[in-house]
Each structure stands twice: as C-alpha cells, then as structure tokens.
Amino acid sequence: MININANRKTDLIKLNKPVYIISSAAVGGGKEKEGPLGEYFDITDRDVKFGTKTFEAGESEMQRVALNTALKKAKTHHKELEAILAGDLLNQCVSSTYGLIEFGAPFIGLFGACSTMAECLALGSLLIDGGHFRKVGAVTSSHFCAAERQFRFPLEYGGQRAPTAQWTVTGSGAVILGGADSSGNSPKITEVMFGRMIDKGITDIQNMGAAMAPAAVDTILKYFRETDANPADFDIIATGDLGIEGKRITENLLLSEGCDIREKYNDCGLMIYDCEKQDAHAGGSGCGCSASVLCGYFMRKFMLGEYKNILLVCTGALMSPGSVMQGNSIPGIAHLVRIEK
Amino acid sequence: MININANRKTDLIKLNKPVYIISSAAVGGGKEKEGPLGEYFDITDRDVKFGTKTFEAGESEMQRVALNTALKKAKTHHKELEAILAGDLLNQCVSSTYGLIEFGAPFIGLFGACSTMAECLALGSLLIDGGHFRKVGAVTSSHFCAAERQFRFPLEYGGQRAPTAQWTVTGSGAVILGGADSSGNSPKITEVMFGRMIDKGITDIQNMGAAMAPAAVDTILKYFRETDANPADFDIIATGDLGIEGKRITENLLLSEGCDIREKYNDCGLMIYDCEKQDAHAGGSGCGCSASVLCGYFMRKFMLGEYKNILLVCTGALMSPGSVMQGNSIPGIAHLVRIEK
Numbered sequence: 257m258i259n260i261n262a263n264r265k266t267d268l269i270k271l272n273k274p275v276y277i278i279s280s281a282a283v284g285g286g287k288e289k290e291g292p293l294g295e296y297f298d299i300t301d302r303d304v305k306f307g308t309k310t311f312e313a314g315e316s317e318m319q320r321v322a323l324n325t326a327l328k329k330a331k332t333h334h335k336e337l338e339a340i341l342a343g344d345l346l347n348q349c350v351s352s353t354y355g356l357i358e359f360g361a362p363f364i365g366l367f368g369a370c371s372t373m374a375e376c377l378a379l380g381s382l383l384i385d386g387g388h389f390r391k392v393g394a395v396t397s398s399h400f401c402a403a404e405r406q407f408r409f410p411l412e413y414g415g416q417r418a419p420t421a422q423w424t425v426t427g428s429g430a431v432i433l434g435g436a437d438s439s440g441n442s443p444k445i446t447e448v449m450f451g452r453m454i455d456k457g458i459t460d461i462q463n464m465g466a467a468m469a470p471a472a473v474d475t476i477l478k479y480f481r482e483t484d485a486n487p488a489d490f491d492i493i494a495t496g497d498l499g500i501e502g503k504r505i506t507e508n509l510l511l512s513e514g515c516d517i518r519e520k521y522n523d524c525g526l527m528i529y530d531c532e533k534q535d536a537h538a539g540g541s542g543c544g545c546s547a548s549v550l551c552g553y554f555m556r557k558f559m560l561g562e563y564k565n566i567l568l569v570c571t572g573a574l575m576s577p578g579s580v581m582q583g584n585s586i587p588g589i590a591h592l593v594r595i596e597k
Numbered sequence: 598m599i600n601i602n603a604n605r606k607t608d609l610i611k612l613n614k615p616v617y618i619i620s621s622a623a624v625g626g627g628k629e630k631e632g633p634l635g636e637y638f639d640i641t642d643r644d645v646k647f648g649t650k651t652f653e654a655g656e657s658e659m660q661r662v663a664l665n666t667a668l669k670k671a672k673t674h675h676k677e678l679e680a681i682l683a684g685d686l687l688n689q690c691v692s693s694t695y696g697l698i699e700f701g702a703p704f705i706g707l708f709g710a711c712s713t714m715a716e717c718l719a720l721g722s723l724l725i726d727g728g729h730f731r732k733v734g735a736v737t738s739s740h741f742c743a744a745e746r747q748f749r750f751p752l753e754y755g756g757q758r759a760p761t762a763q764w765t766v767t768g769s770g771a772v773i774l775g776g777a778d779s780s781g782n783s784p785k786i787t788e789v790m791f792g793r794m795i796d797k798g799i800t801d802i803q804n805m806g807a808a809m810a811p812a813a814v815d816t817i818l819k820y821f822r823e824t825d826a827n828p829a830d831f832d833i834i835a836t837g838d839l840g841i842e843g844k845r846i847t848e849n850l851l852l853s854e855g856c857d858i859r860e861k862y863n864d865c866g867l868m869i870y871d872c873e874k875q876d877a878h879a880g881g882s883g884c885g886c887s888a889s890v891l892c893g894y895f896m897r898k899f900m901l902g903e904y905k906n907i908l909l910v911c912t913g914a915l916m917s918p919g920s921v922m923q924g925n926s927i928p929g930i931a932h933l934v935r936i937e938k
Contacts (some may be wrong), residue, residue, distance in 0.1 A: 267703055269729050310923050339791055347688040348917035349708045350925075353794060357928055362608055365708040365718065365915075365930075367690045375705065379720070386608050386727020406919075450680055450703035453694060574706075576689040578747075580649050584691075587698055588925035589706075 266482040267449050270539055274444035275381040276437040276597075277595065278332070278391075281325035282317045282552030284544075285400070285426030287536075291529045296324050296552035297427075304401055304426060314578060315399035318544075319344075319355030321323045321397050322430035322551070329393035330432040332391065337361040337432075341380050342395040343372040344543050346406060351397050356426075361393065369572030370468075370497050371451070373429060373547040374591035377568075378448035379434045381593070390435050397428035398542025407577055408461075422541035424501045425528060429547025443558040444519075445596040447483075451475045453574060455587035457576035459579050463540060465502025468571040471588030472498060473509040475569055479592055487517040491563040494554070495590070496546035496570035499539030524549040546570045558597050565596045607823040608790050615785035616722040618936065619673070619732075622666035623893030624659045625885075626767030627742070628877075632870045637893035639666050639767075645767060653687060656740035656769070659885075660685075660696030663771035663892070664736050671773040673732065676786040678702040678773075682721050683736040684781055685884050686765075687747060692738050696769075702734065709836050710913030711809075712792070713737045713886040714770060714933035718790035718909075719755040721774045722934070727752055731776050738769035739883025748918055749802075758887040761805035763840045763882035766869060770888025784899040788824075789934040792816045794915060797926035802921050806843025806879060809912040812929030813839060814850040816910055821856055832904040835895070836931070837887035837911035838866035840880030865890040887911045899938050906937045 283576055288294065301307070306314040306321070319342070327334055342360060343366035344351040352365060368375035378395035384391045401411055403424040409415040437444070454474050456466040472495050479485070487493060496574035498506055503523045510517055524546040525539035550568060557563035575586040627643035631637065640662055642648070647655035647662070660683070668675055681700060684707035685692040693706060709716035717735035724730045742752055744765040751755040778785070795815050799808040813836050820826070828834060839847055844864045851858055865887040866880035891909060899906035916927040 258685060272728075281658055312919065312923060345689070346917065347919060348686070348710065348915065350915070350917045350920040352922065353915040353928055354738060357794040357796055359791065360793055363794050363930060364791055367684060367706040367708040369689065379705065382724055382727055382729050386723055386729065387613075388723050388727065450705055452701055452706050453698040455698055574689065574694040575692070576687065576691045578688060579691040579695065580654065582653060584695060589704060 267376050267478050268482045270449050271381060271385045271446055272387060273514060274446055275384045276434050276442040276444050278432040278434045278442050279326045279330035280431045280555045281322045281329060282548040283322045283428045284548055285597040287534060288425060288427050288528060291534060293528050293549060293553045296556050309560050311399055311401040315351040315402050316355035318428035319351055319395050319397045321371060322428040323359060323393055323436050326430040326432050329353055332432055334359045336391055337393050338389045338391055339364055340393040340395060340532055341366055341376040343367050344397050345369065345403055351371035351426045356395060368589060368591060369574055370543050370545065371521060371570040371572030371589050371591045372543045373550060374570035377431065377593045378450060381448055384433060384435045392433050393430060396543040396547045398544035399425045400422050400500065403542060419535055419537060420463040420465065420501045421537045422497065422525060422538040422539050424530065424542040425540040425545040425548060427544035427548035427562060429544065429551035431551060443597045445593050446596050449475060449479060449592040451590040453587045453589050455585055457585045459585045463501060464541060464573045465499040466505055467573045467586035468588035469502040469505035470569050471500055471590040472506050474568055475592050476510060477513055477515055477591040487520045490520050490565050490567050491594045492522060493517050493520045493567045496521045497541035498523045498571055499525045499541065501538050568595060578583050605898040608819050609823045610789050612722060612726045612787055614726060615787055617775050617785050618726045618839050619773045619775045619782040620667045620671035621772045621892035621896045622663045623889040624663040624769045625889055627737040628697050628875060629766060629768050629869060632875060634869050634890060634894045634915065637897050645825040652740055652865050654892045656692040656743050657696035658737050659769035660692055660738045663701065663769040664697065664734055667771040667773050673773055675700045677732055677733055678734050679730045680705055681734040681736060682707055684708050685738050686710065686744055697736060707807055709930060709932060710915055711882055711884050711886065712911040712913030712930050712932045713884045714891060715911030715934050718772065718786060718934045719791060719932055722786045722789055725774060725776045730930050733774050734771060735774060736771040737888045739765050739885035741765045741767045744883060746840060758878055760878060761804040761806065761842045762872065762878045763805060763838065763866060764877040765883040766881045766886040768885035768889035770892035772892060774803045782935050784938045786934050787937050790816060790820060790933040792805050792931040794928045794930050796926055798926045800926045804842060805882060805914045806840040807846055808914050808927035809929035810839055810843040810846035810850065812931040813847050813910055813912050816931040817851060818854055818856055828861050831861050831906050831908050837881035838862045839864045839912055840866045842879050880938060909934050909936060
C-alpha cells in the first residue's frame with residue numbers, strides 16, 4: 257500500500273480508502289422537533305430531561321439513545337464497536353461519560369467544543385483508514401438547559417439574550433463508521449482536515465458566531481486552495497453553528513479572499529430552527545447542532561439520492577466561562593470532513 | 598504493507614512500525630522541584646502563576662514552555678508539527694487552548710481526565726503509524742491551584758483534606774512524536790491500548806484512587822492476557838496517579854486475578870512527591886502527573902540506558918464537580934502505551 261499522504265504538504269488529508277458512514281441517528285428535544293428539520297430526527301422527546309432527573313442526565317440519555325439507534329440501524333452489536341469517539345460541552349465532558357459507559361467499548365474522549373462531531377469523524381476515519389480499527393462509533397451532544405446554567409445563567413433567572421446570542425441545540429448525533437459497506441449504499445468520508453485555533457480578539461460571549469467565523473474561513477480557504485475542488489462541486493457546504501452573524505462574516509471574509517461559496521453555503525445553526533418564529537435569535541449552536549443535522553437531515557438526503565457530495569465544517573469556540581471572566585478572548589476552531597456517495 | 602491489526606480481536610493495538618519519542622520536556626512548580634524527581638524537570642518555577650496573572654494562565658504558560666522546550670530539543674521548528682494533540686483538566690480544556698494557540702498547528706483536543714497523556718500518545722502513534730502524519734506534538738498539564746478552586750474549594754478557604762485525597766501536580770509534559778528517528782537513540786512506542794470506562798460505584802470525591810483503580814486493573818489485566826508479555830519484561834509498570842490507596846487496590850485486585858506486578862509496579866503519583874514530608878497525602882494526581890514523570894524522569898532513564906521497556910498506564914477519573922453533586926458515581930479509565938528502546 258502506497259500511502260498517498262506520505263509526503264503531504266497540506267493540512268488536508270485524503271483517505272487512502274473511503275470510510276463509510278454505515279448508519280447514523282439523531283435525537284432531539286421539542287424545539288428541535290418543531291423546527292424545519294423536525295421530521296428528520298429519529299427520536300425526539302418534549303421532556304427536556306428525557307426521563308431522567310436532571311438536564312445533564314438527560315443529555316447523557318440522548319447520547320445513549322442516539323448510539324443505540326445507530327447501532328440498531330447498522331444491525332451491529334455494541335460489542336462490535338472497537339472504539340467510541342465522543343465529546344460534549346459539559347465540564348469534563350460528563351455527558352459522554354455517563355451516556356456511553358454502558359456500551360463497554362474502548363473510549364476516546366475528545367474536546368473540540370461545538371466542532372466535536374467533525375473531530376470525531378475525522379479521527380475515526382483516520383483510525384479506520386490506518387488499519388487499526390474496523391468499526392467505531394462517533395457521538396456528540398448538547399443540551400440547552402444544561403448549557404445555559406453552565407455557560408450563562410440558570411434558566412430561572414430569565415436572563416435577557418442579545419440578538420447575536422445563539423440557542424444551544426438540545427440534541428445528539430451518533431454515527432457508526434466502518435471500513436466496509438455491507439449495504440453498498442452508504443455515504444463515505446473521503447477527506448478530512450483538522451483546523452487550527454484562530455483568535456481574532458472577540459470577547460463577547462453573546463457573539464460566538466463572530467468568534468468562530470475566522471476559524472471557519474481559515475479551514476474553508478485552506479480546503480479550496482489545497483484541492484482542485486470548487487464550491488460548485490458540492491450539494492452543500494455547511495458550517496456547524498455560526499448563526500446569522502457568523503455566517504455573514506464567513507461569507508464576507510471568504511469573498512474578500514476571492515472565494516465565493518454563497519450559492520452552496522448554509523449553516524446548520526440556521527437550518528435547524530426557524531429563528532424568528534422559534535425565538536432562536538441568531539440560530540442554533542452546540543455540539544448537538546451540526547451532529548444532529550448531519551445524522552438526521554444530511555444523511556436522509558444522501559439516502560434519497562438528493563445529496564452526493566457535502567463539505568461539513570464544524571465550528572467550535574474554545575472558551576470557558578472562567579476564561580472569559582479572566583479577560584481572555586475567544587479562539588475558534590473548525591474541523592472539516594468531506595462526505596460523498 | 599500487511600496490516601498486523603487487520604483482524605485483531607484484542608483491545609491491544611500493535612503498531613506496524615515503531616513511533617519514536619523524538620524529544621520530551623517536563624515543566625513543574627516549586628513543590629515538584631522539591632520532590633524526589635525534582636532534578637528531572639527541564640524547567641521549574643516557584644511562581645505558581647509562571648509569570649502570568651492567574652493560576653489558569655500559568656497552567657497555559659507551562660504547556661507553552663513545555664512544548665517549546667521539547668521542540669528545541671528535537672531541533673524541530675513548530676511549523677513542522679502536523680498536529681498537536683492536547684488536553685487538560687480545566688473546564689472546556691482551556692489550558693491547552695491558550696497555551697498552544699501560538700504554535701499555529703492543526704489542533705486535536707482530547708479529554709481523558711488524568712489519563713490524557715497516554716491518550717495523546719496512543720492516538721498520535723496511530724496517526725503516524727497509519728501514515729497520515731509524520732510529526733505531532735502531545736501535551737498535557739494540570740495545576741494545583743487552578744484544580745483546587747475548580748474541583749474542590751478556593752485555596753483561601755483552607756479546606757481540610759482527607760487522608761485519601763491527592764495533590765494535583767502543577768506540571769506539564771510535552772512529547773514530540775515522529776515516524777523517523779534521526780538521532781538513532783529515541784525510545785519508541787510499540788503498543789497502545791485504549792481503556793474502557795469502568796464504574797464500581799465510588800462516590801467519594803476525596804478518593805479518586807479507589808475510583809480509578811478498577812480501570813487500571815481492567816487495562817493491565819487485558820494487556821497481560823492479550824500478549825505474551827510478563828511483568829518481569831518491564832523495567833517499570835507505572836500507573837498515572839492512583840496514589841497510595843489506588844495503588845494498593847490495584848495490586849490486590851490484580852493479585853486476586855492471578856496477576857502479580859508488584860515487583861515492577863509503581864505509581865507516578867507516589868514517585869513525584871515524598872508524600873509524608875511534602876504533605877501530599879495519598880500522592881500526586883492530575884494530567885500533569887504522569888505527563889511530567891514520563892517526560893522528565895522516565896525519558897532520562899531511557900537516555901541513560903537504565904530503562905529499556907516500560908508500560909505506562911495513565912489513569913483518569915471521568916467526573917465533574919456537578920456530576921458528583923448530582924449523585925453520580927465516578928467512572929475511571931486507563932489508557933496504555935508500551936515504550937521500548
């Protein structure tokens with residue numbers, strides 16, 4: 257096997273052989289069910305605690321249900337999973353811990369803030385492409401109520417939200433990645449790119465879109481400069497959760513570099529809610545945003561044959577409430593995966 | 598290339614070709630300098646803020662200095678790093694973010710609590726072994742003062758510590774991993790194993806050793822059952838930060854399974870401090886514990902020819918203060934790397 261990356265001088269990594277998305281599942285809350293993509297979720301529950309006693313345990317439960325559903329669709333026993341790659345927004349990533357422990361698989365915990373799904377998919381693909389694993393799970397989640405009280409205010413406080421603030425998606429997405437495609441019908445990951453941390457000095461915790469947009473621009477620009485691909489090649493180029501403000505900044509910064517993706521570009525955070533009607537302000541955010549849009553809507557589009565080629569660029573804001581209170585600005589990161597069929 | 602893992606039925610992953618630890622660097626605080634391994638640190642500073650304004654920024658600074666020092670030793674420009682794998686204990690892993698952003702490398706954020714260094718090394722090795730990367734950095738850290746106020750009490754409170762409580766190491770370790778060894782003298786990683794999450798119902802936040810020991814036992818037992826190796830083959834079998842209590846539990850649980858590692862076994866948390874004289878109670882802990890012992894002491898032993906073969910089993914407690922307050926027990930995890938020369 258000649259490794260096509262042996263002398264790569266790019267951040268882009270082309271897989272030697274495709275890695276298949278054997279199955280996926282999206283779990284969401286009531287607001288997500290009511291949104292424009294509601295019908296694409298596998299399971300939704302209006303009970304924000306998902307039958308548990310706390311928001312946090314509810315988030316774990318979403319991960320458990322999402323992975324279980326994806327395993328069932330793939331007709332895969334959980335013992336066949338050689339590893340689970342997962343992460344979330346809660347301190348010390350406890351949603352993933354408590355949600356996934358019962359699967360008993362070797363566990364690779366990741367933290368990429370809201371970019372974690374692309375990080376899971378990229379790493380999982382490389383581990384399979386490298387020949388070390390045959391089948392792995394990739395799972396992330398976020399939960400509005402758990403995130404609000406951890407990052408901003410307890411819900412009971414009724415804090416006012418800025419127009420640029422985003423609404424953390426209550427949702428989870430799970431993917432089963434494999435080196436072989438028994439169905440002959442699975443979309444495949446063909447290219448991945450790990451983003452660099454970019455900090456343009458944004459300190460406004462109510463404007464994560466602005467903080468993350470420069471990272472998205474960095475990754476997208478690198479992608480189109482390092483490949484022969486054109487925006488027109490894709491059915492959709494989707495960022496993770498930049499929202500109205502971040503999407504606009506991304507479009508404008510890319511345009512100023514001569515890269516026009518507008519015709520194919522959308523943001524998962526804008527797709528998942530009807531921002532005006534659903535009072536979601538600048539759009540959805542959170543690890544569960546791009547994860548559930550990918551695992552629900554995008555995968556359905558692939559299955560229906562309506563999508564053949566997408567570029568998913570999940571974006572994350574690498575901050576903590578403490579780091580912002582200490583006066584640090586908010587670096588962003590954007591990891592990329594190309595999915596084709 | 599025939600991949601030796603193509604049909605593996607084990608959790609253990611043997612690398613197809615060795616991945617070299619080209620260089621390493623250990624940074625620590627004053628207490629670590631005064632400990633039995635003090636002389637093996639590359640850089641120590643009695644100023645717990647490492648010249649910055651906060652404990653948290655000081656922790657980031659340790660990561661920056663550690664990676665910089667490792668790069669210098671490896672005569673490697675930071676632009677040669679094709680990725681940095683890193684993580685820490687602070688909420689949303691911000692020590693790694695702010696400490697490593699200036700290196701400008703593609704960034705892969707990990708969370709494995711105190712097991713993060715082995716997770717970084719294992720993943721980094723697989724990415725190089727798979728042919729996707731040639732040179733990556735692996736960095737972790739922890740900081741006593743930052744961890745105390747995040748996980749337990751602000752220092753000013755002067756909270757009493759239980760005898761089983763551990764002392765979070767103020768330290769950072771950085772490793773440069775590469776597929777080629779220009780010096781001809783570098784230790785190499787030959788086997789890795791990702792641990793499974795194990796929860797035996799421990800809820801005492803002042804006894805992390807007991808929470809993590811069953812995970813260490815699970816990984817160590819699997820290792821010796823899945824290989825022909827014997828404890829006698831190693832110069833040292835080192836767990837990450839189980840402390841007095843956790844080490845004893847690990848020894849006893851392993852003995853009850855017929856696995857006697859006592860002659861070669863030690864715990865980084867017990868090596869880094871003179872627990873009695875230094876008032877470190879049950880021993881050191883934190884991502885920086887096993888990382889700095891590896892990058893300082895163990896690597897020096899390899900360089901001196903005194904070590905030829907070690908088994909590093911970094912242990913992590915996958916909890917948050919919130920998860921414990923909500924009544925959850927504390928799952929542990931233990932990732933393993935074998936390093937040889």
